[in-house]
Amino acid sequence: MRWENLTDDRVEHGRAPDAALFGAEAVTTRTFDTPEFRGVTFHEIRARSIVNRVPGASRMPFEWTVNPYRGCTHACVYCFARNTHRYLDLDTGLGFDSQIVVKVNAPELLRRHLASRRWSGDHIAMGTNVDCYQRAEGRYRLMPGIIEALRDHANPFSILTKGTLILRDLDLLRQAAEVTDVGISVSVGFVDQELWRTVEPGTPAPERRLDVVRALTDAGIGCGVLMAPVIPFLGDRPEQLRATVREIARAGATSVTPLVLHLRPGAREWFMTWLAQHHPHLVRRYERLYAEGAYAPKWYQRRLTRQVHELAEEYGIGPSRPGLPRRLRVPEQSPAPDPAAPTQLTLL
Numbered sequence: 001m002r003w004e005n006l007t008d009d010r011v012e013h014g015r016a017p018d019a020a021l022f023g024a025e026a027v028t029t030r031t032f033d034t035p036e037f038r039g040v041t042f043h044e045i046r047a048r049s050i051v052n053r054v055p056g057a058s059r060m061p062f063e064w065t066v067n068p069y070r071g072c073t074h075a076c077v078y079c080f081a082r083n084t085h086r087y088l089d090l091d092t093g094l095g096f097d098s099q100i101v102v103k104v105n106a107p108e109l110l111r112r113h114l115a116s117r118r119w120s121g122d123h124i125a126m127g128t129n130v131d132c133y134q135r136a137e138g139r140y141r142l143m144p145g146i147i148e149a150l151r152d153h154a155n156p157f158s159i160l161t162k163g164t165l166i167l168r169d170l171d172l173l174r175q176a177a178e179v180t181d182v183g184i185s186v187s188v189g190f191v192d193q194e195l196w197r198t199v200e201p202g203t204p205a206p207e208r209r210l211d212v213v214r215a216l217t218d219a220g221i222g223c224g225v226l227m228a229p230v231i232p233f234l235g236d237r238p239e240q241l242r243a244t245v246r247e248i249a250r251a252g253a254t255s256v257t258p259l260v261l262h263l264r265p266g267a268r269e270w271f272m273t274w275l276a277q278h279h280p281h282l283v284r285r286y287e288r289l290y291a292e293g294a295y296a297p298k299w300y301q302r303r304l305t306r307q308v309h310e311l312a313e314e315y316g317i318g319p320s321r322p323g324l325p326r327r328l329r330v331p332e333q334s335p336a337p338d339p340a341a342p343t344q345l346t347l348l
């Protein structure tokens, strides 16, 4: 593994690093013999920086990110952050799911960064690369210190997650929301149980994630849903879309933003292998739909977006009261992305 690459934000956004940021002596490798972490290896590092700038060419609606982990035990087959493991000389398939890098000093680094006179208090987005509330967070507890630092500096932030563990930090989130702009989004692309078990095997069930939406809304923080990814031919039937939007509405989401599956290098190979095993009859259709690259065609994206927006209107999804915090918004996907362009959301 190329440990010197681990904390470089240029790696976060898909470019090769040019400087060693820390040495191999900074790494402690651990395994825990509990059912929850069986087969998972944790690589603890002391990072040199934690606030990463999103390169100017990015289409993302935020400029700064914090990512305390690399790799994700949620193990979504389609996760396009997989490719970032390649920069560490780690496997982008099972390795991404089971070799987890933990930046153990993330809270103290962030607190120092926020106190710097050079920091102007911009919005910080979390959950943009891998899930900051993946299972590892239950053991390492990095997010409480991170949220406390943001709260103490009244620094606006957003979190995108599939992890129910976020409810552990509900009080802290509430405290932060009293002093700054806090936006929480939960990712639920579908509520189909069979699809969930096979394509997102390490994640909490969709209904548990919707419980998170309900709890955050009840707590007065409010929560949007990133309906992502909508998986062509497996999760896009009208009745599936309706069931998903209906459950999102029942959970009290303040917004729903659909996003069609995209298959960037790294994720594409892993997903197509999975598809060939589980749905071999769809392989040709996928090759045609994604013939132009990582994104489904614009006509498909537009149709899907229109369907979801119509359903959202029918079910009355929207802000229930004025003054709710800012939501994470996702721009329309490009049909012809630059393969060297910075990463987007990982469809958490």
Ligand code: SF4
Residues within 6 Å of the ligand: 072, 073, 074, 075, 076, 078, 079, 080, 081, 129, 130, 131, 134, 162, 203, 346, 347, 348
């Ligand atoms: S899509 Fe999100 S939750 Fe799933 S493996 Fe990737 S980072 Fe983790």
